[in-house]
Amino acid sequence: MTEDDQSNKVYINFIAQGKNEDQWLVVLVEEAGLDFDIDYFLYEFQDRLYNCLDAIIDGQLAKEFPDTVNKDIVIRVDCYKLPEEDVKNFFKSFTEGVLSIPDYNVAIQESNFVNELSFEINFE
Numbered sequence: 001m002t003e004d005d006q007s008n009k010v011y012i013n014f015i016a017q018g019k020n021e022d023q024w025l026v027v028l029v030e031e032a033g034l035d036f037d038i039d040y041f042l043y044e045f046q047d048r049l050y051n052c053l054d055a056i057i058d059g060q061l062a063k064e065f066p067d068t069v070n071k072d073i074v075i076r077v078d079c080y081k082l083p084e085e086d087v088k089n090f091f092k093s094f095t096e097g098v099l100s101i102p103d104y105n106v107a108i109q110e111s112n113f114v115n116e117l118s119f120e121i122n123f124e
Contacts, residue, residue, distance in 0.1 A: 010055040011048070013078075015065050022115070023072045026052060026061065030087075031080040038083060042090050049075070049094060053104070053117075062113040069113055076120040084123050095119040 013029040028048060032041070052075055055061050062069045079087055098104050099117075108117050 010051045010060065012052060012055075012061075015061075015068070017067075018072070018074055023074060024065070024068045025074050025076050026056065028052065028075065028077045029080070030077055030082060032082050038086055041082070042086075045087075045090070046094060049077075049098075053098065056114050056117065057104075057107045057111045059111075059113040070115050072116040072118070073114050074118050074120055076122065079121065079123045082123070087123075088121065091119070091121045 011028075012026055014027050016025045016027065017023070018025050030041075030045060056073055056075075061073070077091065099108075108114060
């Protein structure tokens with residue numbers, strides 16, 4: 001998925017219906033490569049999460065997947081071969097922190113494209 005101006009790409013691995021018809025999963029897959037550097041990974045991961053969040057709030061997701069409009073959206077990250085403790089701690093800080101940022105909190109509440117937003121993380 002990409003923004004119209006192509007300046008900021010958002011890569012989502014797949015979209016799936018969640019536990020019921022009112023919930024949709026936006027799934028991001030993260031895997032450690034051969035030259036894995038945790039600091040670089042967390043920096044890139046944070047950008048990917050912010051870009052995904054922005055795409056949901058701003059309606060990019062809804063434009064490409066109209067069935068997701070005004071539904072509960074879960075950003076789920078599936079992790080493979082990553083240092084679980086480091087990534088879990090970062091993810092917890094990110095998800096708690098981003099929802100407490102006033103601009104994001106208001107944007108989520110006022111968005112016509114998402115009813116509720118939550119996060120999940122899974123390891124192998």
